[in-house]
Amino acid sequence: MKEGIINYRIHQAIVRLWIHLVLLILLLAFLMPVLWMLSTALKPASQVLIVPPQWIPKPIRLMNFVEMWRLGNFGRGLINSSIITFGAMLGIFFSSPMVAFGFARLRFFARDALFVIVLATLMLPAQVTLIPLYVIYKYLKWLDTFYPFIVPAFMGGGAFYIFLLRQFFLTIPFELEDAARIDGCSTWRIFLQIFLPLSKPALATIGIFSFINGWNAYFGPLVFLSSPEKMPVTVVLATFKDVQGGIQYNLVMAAAFVAVLPCIIAFFLAQEYLVGGIALTGMKG
Amino acid sequence: MQAINIRVSPHFKRNVEGYVFIGPWLLGFLAFILGPFVFSFILSLSEWNIGQPPRFIGLANFSKLIGDELFWKSLRITTVFVMISVILRVSIALALATLLHQKVVGRRLFQAGFYLPVMFSGVTLGVVWAWIFPTDYGLLNDLLRRVGIPGLRWLSSPGLALWSIIMMSMWRVGGMMVIFLAALEDIPRELYEAAEIDGAGALSKFFSITVPMITPIVLFNLIMSIIGSFQVFGEVQVLTNGGPYNSTLVYMLYLYRQAFTYFHMGYGSALAWVLFVLIILLTIAILRSSKRWVYYGGVRL
Numbered sequence: 001m002k003e004g005i006i007n008y009r010i011h012q013a014i015v016r017l018w019i020h021l022v023l024l025i026l027l028l029a030f031l032m033p034v035l036w037m038l039s040t041a042l043k044p045a046s047q048v049l050i051v052p053p054q055w056i057p058k059p060i061r062l063m064n065f066v067e068m069w070r071l072g073n074f075g076r077g078l079i080n081s082s083i084i085t086f087g088a089m090l091g092i093f094f095s096s097p098m099v100a101f102g103f104a105r106l107r108f109f110a111r112d113a114l115f116v117i118v119l120a121t122l123m124l125p126a127q128v129t130l131i132p133l134y135v136i137y138k139y140l141k142w143l144d145t146f147y148p149f150i151v152p153a154f155m156g157g158g159a160f161y162i163f164l165l166r167q168f169f170l171t172i173p174f175e176l177e178d179a180a181r182i183d184g185c186s187t188w189r190i191f192l193q194i195f196l197p198l199s200k201p202a203l204a205t206i207g208i209f210s211f212i213n214g215w216n217a218y219f220g221p222l223v224f225l226s227s228p229e230k231m232p233v234t235v236v237l238a239t240f241k242d243v244q245g246g247i248q249y250n251l252v253m254a255a256a257f258v259a260v261l262p263c264i265i266a267f268f269l270a271q272e273y274l275v276g277g278i279a280l281t282g283m284k285g
Numbered sequence: 286m287q288a289i290n291i292r293v294s295p296h297f298k299r300n301v302e303g304y305v306f307i308g309p310w311l312l313g314f315l316a317f318i319l320g321p322f323v324f325s326f327i328l329s330l331s332e333w334n335i336g337q338p339p340r341f342i343g344l345a346n347f348s349k350l351i352g353d354e355l356f357w358k359s360l361r362i363t364t365v366f367v368m369i370s371v372i373l374r375v376s377i378a379l380a381l382a383t384l385l386h387q388k389v390v391g392r393r394l395f396q397a398g399f400y401l402p403v404m405f406s407g408v409t410l411g412v413v414w415a416w417i418f419p420t421d422y423g424l425l426n427d428l429l430r431r432v433g434i435p436g437l438r439w440l441s442s443p444g445l446a447l448w449s450i451i452m453m454s455m456w457r458v459g460g461m462m463v464i465f466l467a468a469l470e471d472i473p474r475e476l477y478e479a480a481e482i483d484g485a486g487a488l489s490k491f492f493s494i495t496v497p498m499i500t501p502i503v504l505f506n507l508i509m510s511i512i513g514s515f516q517v518f519g520e521v522q523v524l525t526n527g528g529p530y531n532s533t534l535v536y537m538l539y540l541y542r543q544a545f546t547y548f549h550m551g552y553g554s555a556l557a558w559v560l561f562v563l564i565i566l567l568t569i570a571i572l573r574s575s576k577r578w579v580y581y582g583g584v585r586l
Contacts, residue, residue: 015487016387016388019387020389022384023384023389026381026384027395027398027399030399030401030402030456031401033402033413033456034402034413036413036424048422050422051422052427053422053423053424095309095310098307098309099306099310102303102306103307106299107299107303108299108300108302108307111303114311121314121318123508123512125515125516125564126516127516127537127540127560127561128321128325128557128558128560128561129317129322129325130544130557131325131328131544131550131554131557132320132321132322132324132325132554133317133321134550135550136320136321136324152317154309154313155309155310155313155316156309156313156314162310212404215406216405216406216407216409217406218408218518218519219518219519219537223541223545234406234408234409234519235408237408237409237412238408238411241411241412241523253412253416256412259409260405263404266404267400267404271393275400275463278464278467
């Protein structure tokens, strides 16, 4: 009997060892492109096209990170991406909590039907509205400006954020709200002074999602912008690949690294909010 | 003059307040979603090259589509991409989540590592992999050669390019994995304990408890990733731009060219509507079939 338990324990330990081993190999496979990008970004030009490829840069060349700025509008791209991203975030923070609060806590005509529409737009593929939006922006004289990325954000901020915040607001106990109402609080004060302060984790989730989405946007800027000096970093990076061929790949990789760096930093700063938020989206309610 | 004294009912006041709160969304929905949505349908029935005023041509765009070889080709390519890539991604994400769920040491680190690639935009993804795929000096072929497999022409052979892109798309399963992991955590432990008492092994526990319990999440991931995959664009444009010989001409790339390279706005809208209807039909089909394979007994949804 005792021997059986020991055997079982040994068996369990071996299984656990295997699981860790498999995970470690997979992790390596997942991180390989990132490591390869970093390795190339630190190589001198003479080492880039060597066959077979070498992992360790010899010598480590940090000058790549200086020279890459000469590749084109890269610096300008970073500034443009920042304007677009923070402009959109401002709009999302201004409007989506308000709308989400309305859907979560107020009772009004056709509320549930309208919320179903919010959820439906979550599944609406962007390409259906793309061409008409181009035409609308053309008439508004918004083409080749940042308005298309910022102004709509002030109008609810997007179905995903509304949905996420509403799910969060639903978890806040009604007693809190009732007590405030008895004390004569207006709906606005309840929203601003009770709900918003309690929603810091959900707002952090919204913040990181909107930052990453804004920073990584490509299709919209490609369609709605035309001047090279207005392009965000994604579009600028895409042009490097064509112009440089394989020759200056160390510089292109340095640029690619700098381009994703803000998202990676944001990820490590707010990992728990990001993961928590993703987990929340899976729970339809 | 008589003082106007309208008695505002509390009911009315409540409605006004509600609409003030959701007002921004309602305005945005009308101006930037519903309006364009209707407009798009009208455009799909007209010929419009931006320069001249649009001309109503009925269903001519759609009958032109039927004879358009590139339309069929891009539809075929996108269907292959969506089917294979989504099935593989859902499976891999579930496998990773299941592994991470086994009381793993350093789980946070693993989770962060698997999720990290999701931070890359499609473009950066494409740019990085453009430096992994090259036949002669690429990393991938080097790894293959080390284990004695001759290098492949990943992006330059028409038969392989689409598969290379499918393979690359596996790199970003992290988001789905995290959703699965959260769902796995919600499965009551008692179910596994009861099964263990009955002598169930690891595999039978996985297929008889884990899989049925997370089918609602599988459904969610399936639908969201199908919709997302139909819109694949950035990474393909950067890596192959549709080539070689249009073998990776995904639907969005063709739509983009028609609408914003040739400025065939009407034809582009027709293309968009066909895709939209296909996505809707596919979603409905999956939702219908889900009655047979999704188990709603465990978690209330």
